[in-house]
Amino acid sequence: MTTPRHEFYETDDKLTLSIFDKGADPEQVKVSFEPRKFTYSHGDKTLVLEPLKGQIDPAKSDYTVGKVKVEVRLIKMAQGRWGALVGDAPDPLSSFPTSAAPTTTKVRKHKNWDGITKEILNQEKGITSDQDPNAGGDAAVNEFFQKLYADADEDTRRAMMKSYSESGGTTLSTNWDEVKKGTVEVKPPEGSEWKKWAA
Template structure:
């Protein structure tokens, strides 16, 4: 059967990865079957049948992932080495082995990576600002500095205000004895250049 879906592949000695460009795939309508020398992908009227594969695959460890614009299929080779193509009648070193004599056809379920990510992130305990002042991005960091400023004495508040304003926001000091002596210099981060806006 001729393929009517655009596809491409790359390989390592252990695996062949095939990208089938089939946009907006509904998992309920897709049938993917792995056989030792055959791959079958059917989505409604669209299909891709590859047989005979250049080499033998392991149907039990081969898998696929459904994306928004393509379906990625990973075929695990039974015998390491390069195929150079997907289909052909090249000699299969496993053709006479016990593995080849037991016909196996497997339909795999796709992994729900979105659900796995959500589960992992949901299981992590969120830290409070007392445990980590960087939690929550800039707004929490600002809250951290507001707490320091709110709990400080008058000299510390003066030092913070003067150092922040004179340095263009590049320095924040709480030492009034040091800051009151001279203008606080601008100290941009390493690899950056300070430019004054007009």
């Protein structure tokens, strides 16, 4: 049994779970919704989420099988963000009857920044970092510099480290002959001024 890769994003009333199971056969996919448990199985792939961080409405929750992923919509019984799929957080519904869920109750408002970041990066995937070094946000830029550093010789690496640390992150040089002559100056972007943080 293998666990398929999955990720989620959420709103106050719904959590959308993407299960990456390329070419899943809709006839073979089995999904089970319970108030605090979700189960997915297809062939040798199984995903069990228990206990869910909050309670869901099994009757309203549903899913669709796509070519690349299975998208599951978990409808929350109580408004609010979970921040995670599973957890032992007390069920917000256990303290009051389901029929009279007070709308004034604040369930931990907690943005799922990872999910938001992934969503933004997924939207930007149309352009690759080879076509535009700025595509894909910070992750692509970091990947570019990691590759540059990994493929560099010892002098180039030394130049990169020295120039970056001495300039406070405003300069990155690969020329060791230039950098080794002295301290690398701080060069803030045009229109900005450099201020040293007080310790």
